[in-house]
Every structure is written in structure tokens, then in C-alpha cells.
Amino acid sequence: MSGDKGAQLDLVIVGGGLAGGLIALAVQRRAPDCRFVVIEAGETFGGNHRWSWFATDLDDEGTELLDEFTLNRWNEGYEIAFPRYERQLQTGYRSLSSDVFHERLVDILPPEAMRLATRVEDLDAGGVTLGDGTRIDARAVIDCRTFRPSKKLAGGWQVFLGQHIKCEEPHGLTRPVIMDARVDQLAPHGNGSAYRFVYVLPLSEDEVFVEDTYYADQPRMDKSILRARTQDYARRNGWRGEVIGEETGILPVVTGGDFDAALDAQRIPGVAMAGTRGGFTHPLTSYTLPFAARNAMVIADRVAAETGANGEELAALCEARSDSHWHATGFYRMLGRMLFEAAQPGKRVDVFQHFYNLDGALVERFYAAKSSWIDRLRILTGRPPVAVPSAIRALLSRGTPFQSQPSKENRA
Template structure:
């Protein structure tokens, strides 16, 4: 049997695991690390984006090496209005993510193409029979089970293209909801990485987790054609199905997700309950962990469990909004909810995305003329009306 030894073993080399490794390498260089990743490279095949107001100076510095492009502002488009918002917006890519991690870590700290057979707080058994002994183990391998949650789904297909001619977009379109509304609330997302390179993502807030990739690819192609954008080459493609959590049993989720190791990322429920947004929570957790004292197995477990529970409690308002979106609202009404939200003050929108809404923000979001009938909304909030369904992943 092969054997390896390290201070911290990180299971999964995606966003959460990679940021933990970067934070530990920067602030705890005395620790030996090992990232175990099942795929060929770190970060998989993803584009992650965030607003400048999502992160403080320390977090922004940690993310900087992974950023592919930054824009000073962005647009949103709805049937009744369009809006330009002057908030800086950045996008990270898996390629930059992998490069940054390999530059920051010793070569022997990264192990790819290796599955985990089982793990506990101080040991990891790999599929090839290697036993990793660690001072502590943290599992970041993605969300394992959603059966304890209620809500809906955010699902998408994203494609990055090189075009035959410039597209003419000066800034990102974070939401283009002027597209045909199908399968709940639908919008197109566009990132102009270069004058002739664009990333387009067809996204849905849907009651179903079923993702028909060829159908969404065809809709992206139609969006290109409608704008006269001719494709020279498809650079890459990604897809995903993410939970939009409206409620549930967090204690049950934690027990069912595996209590033998510390956890982070979506495996610990660390994402925005309404937007499924993960960058702010991933970088906050990574930095907090790097500055934490006890990083042995027991200390890591206690820290991650406490952090995750606190995050769940802090997300209660956003879960209520998710309940209104997937319980109080019918699918055809979701567009009006998001359209109304984007008429509000830019600072409110910024705090919403970062998960730091003030009490006044929360009041403003719910006040005024609501997009859905008040009796139905109150029924959902009180538990006596239409409720979101239990989540069940149907596959891609």
C-alpha cells in the first residue's frame, strides 16, 4: 500500500477547495497541503463571476490571479425596461484558476485524476489504494444530497465562442430577460471577453432539474443568429443544475452529507439561497479558515459545522424570497418579480448579491405593489398557502 502524509488534505479541486488551498498557502505557509481532484485539471470547466462589492480588499487580492476579465459596469434588459449599473464586474475562468493554483503550490501538493474511496477527519483512502494521513481533512467535492431542502432550480448551459467579426458589446449583460420566457423565468447572460470572443449562457429558474442540453444549445445559437453574430469556433462549453433553496432541515442535510470530515463549498451549503451564487461565500470561508487557530481534524470539523450553521441562519431572508419565487409565484410570474427588483437602488442590489442586505433593504424588496397577490404571498410565508416542492435531482 502506498502512503502519503500532509498537514491538510483538501478533497476536491473546484472553487471552494482551490480557494482554501490558496488562502492556506498565503497565510499558513508552514502547512503542507494536498489537493485531491478526480478530474484532469483544477476548477473543472467553469466561468465564475462576482461584483466588486462582493469582496473586501483581502478577498479581492486572493481572487486576482484567477480573473480573466473585469468590466467597470454592466447592463440588464427586461421587457419593460433596461438599465445600466456602474458596479465593477469580474469573471474568473477554470484555465486561470488551474494556472494560479499550480503557481502557488508545490507540484506534489496537487493530485489529479484520483478518486476518493473513503475519508475521515485524519485519513483519506484513494481509489488506487494510496492512504493519505493528514492532520486534518476537508471535503469540498460538491453538493451530495438535496433531499432535505425545498425550492427550485437554476439550470444553465454556457458556451464561449470566437466570432468572425466583433460583437459590439462594451459591457456584460448580466440578465437579458427579453428572450422568450420558457420553463419558468429565463434569461440570457453575456460576457464579452474580447471584441470577437463572447460567452453566452442560457439560464432558467425552473421547477424541474431536467436539463436538455441540445435544446439550450440550439437556443443559444438562435440568440447569436438574431444578432447577426457568426461563429468562427466554439471555444468551450459548460452546464449546471444548482438548487435554489427555499427551506428545509439543515441538521438533516448536515448529517446526511457525511459527518466524518470537515466540509466546505456547496457540500456545506455555502451558497446564496436565491441566486445559487458561490464566489463570495467560498472566498470568505477560505480566508476565515486560514486565520483560524485549530486546523487539526477535530478543529476543522468544528469550525466548518459552526460556519455552515451560521450561514444557514443568515440566509433565512433569502430562503423566504426563494419560497415566494417557487411557491407564492407561478412560473409565468417570476419575470415580473425579477423585473421589479432591478428597478431598485444600485446599493441595494449590490448588498443583495453579496448576501448582506440591511433591514431596510429587506423591507424595500417586499414593500410597494407586489408582483404576486398579497394573500398568496402571505399564505406562502406563513406556511398555510402554496409551498415550494421538495428538491429532487432528476439528472442532466
């Protein structure tokens, strides 16, 4: 990317979470002459998170980008369990911790390209103003800060608490358990009705990550309840040991609404938006990494182009991709309405139980948000997991508007 040598940078990335960090990495790799900085308010890149995805979610470029990090890899598939059946699927699975994410970015990025523990007071098409009044001018700015759900959008919430346990003895697991729904669906959540499951990752021979997750109508979390349930699940499986890490999250599950109006409320003219702020997430699963990786490569390629890219060009690029993503994922928002509006609380598990009994390749495409029309017909046909009249009302609904904001557990 070209530009006059002076105080002005080529690019400023605001937010060093998953999206911002991957953009910085991709730009460093694809456009080494680009003068950029990524600014993060926290002490580390990525915060305190663990991102996971299926190996088939990424194309070759995305896989190469993520191979920069030391990943947890499971190549022999994963397991799911429901009240009516248990099943093993063959798709490989990957996971990345924010500790590894931070350490590798610090190793790769030039020191002058990183500003941690730095608050941005204001940003515009020409640069950013920091909390201490310092001005950083740039040809282009990308806003990767956290997306705040708007009343213009509708949906529910995915709430979770996960614990990293160092076991006293080997746990015996060889594959992840992506969803164990053989747990009490009507147990108290401190959050009203929900669909609940447990998610398990064997990180090493004697380390396991256990997460209690539920889809709920309100963005509330009672950590004491979730901690007790996570520990109870671990004990019932014979995993005793020390908790050496914990992660919490409250993520929006968008089921409808006026997307343009929601983005307009936070859009800054000439500033590109990426990550969850730009709507780049799977509407039903809340997975973000595949979309963050693809956007990082597209943005880096544009920055590396001979003519470079100014703020307006990058803003237009990201807006077009965001709009395309919204329209391409409407099917999953419709399924979200089925979950939240058509299924009775204790029966929401039936929606997922029906889905995971389908073909493994269909499940792969679903998580990658690439379901074919045949996939969609198969998901919607057969014995309905919800009452037909309720399903019809949900299909015609615009969704339930978000009524409140999540607490600090929300993550980018």
C-alpha cells in the same frame, strides 16, 4: 501549522473545485510551512466552469486572493433588460474561467500538494483512503466535494447552458448583460415552467459568452433546446462565429427545509465541510465565489495560527460558519419560495423586474447576501409582483421538497 515530520500531513483537502482550490491557495500563501495536499477526481482543478461576481461582493482580503488569477474585469458597470425597461448599473463585475483557475493553481502550488485524476474512496478525521487503497494520514481533513440536494431540503433549480463564441467580427459590447429577460418566458424548456433570461459576457473584442438560464421546478435539461436558443440569441444580435467552448449546470435553489438534518446525512465526524457541501452558496442566485473566498481566508488563518488546527477544530469552525450562513440568508430563501410557489410561470419575470428597478446599492448588497432591514422592506413593499394571497401562502410555506437529483451537469 506545526506537526511531527513524518508520513502524516497537516491537511488534506478533498475536492479541487472552487472552494477546495481557493483554500489550497490561501493556505499556501498564509501558512507556507503547512504540509498539505488537495485531491481532485477530475483531470483539472475547477472542472469546466466560469465563476462571476460583483466587485463589491469581496472584502479587501478576498479581492487580493482572487487577484492571483487573470480575471475578466468590467469597471464600467453592467446592463439588465426586462420587458418594461432597460437599465445600466454601475457596479464593477468580475469573471474567472476554470482554465485560468487550473493553470494558476498548478503554477503556484508545490507538485507534492496536488493530486489530480485521483479518486477518494473514503475519508475520516484521520485522513483519506484513495481508490487504489493508498492511505494518506493527516491531522485535518476538509471535504469540498459536491453537495447533493436532500429531500430534507426544499426548493427548485437553476439550469443553464452557456457558449463561448469566437465572433467573425467585433461584437460591439463593452459591458456584461447580467440579465436579459426580454425573451419568451413560456418557451419550451424540456423542464416544465420556469423564469428564463440570457446572460452575456464580452470576454474580448471578438469573443462573447452567451448563456441561456432558467429557474425551473425540476432538475432536467434539454441541451438541444438550450443550444438552439443560445445560437438564436447570438444571431439576432449579429454575433456569428465559432463556438469554442460550452458550459452546462443544474444548481439547487434552496428555499427551506431542515438544514441540520441535510448536513447530518453527509457529515463525517471530525471532518470539516466547505463549499457547496457545507451550504456556502447564495440561496437565490446560486453564487458561490464570495463565500468560498471568505472561507478560504478564515480557514487559512486558522491553519497558520501558532498552535495549528486539528480536524475537530476545523470541523467545528466550518460548522459554526455554515450554521451562521444558513440563518443569515433566510430572507433569500423566502424570496425563492415567492418565486417558485407564488408566481405563475409566465409571470415569474415580474419578481425580478420589480427587484431590479430598485436602488443600485440595494442590488449590490443583495448579491453579497448583506441586505439591510430597510433593503428587505423595500424589496417586499410597493406594487406586489405576485398576488397577495399567493405571497402569504409562500411566506408560510416550508417549500417544496427536492424530489430528484440533478444530472451530471450539476457543478460544485
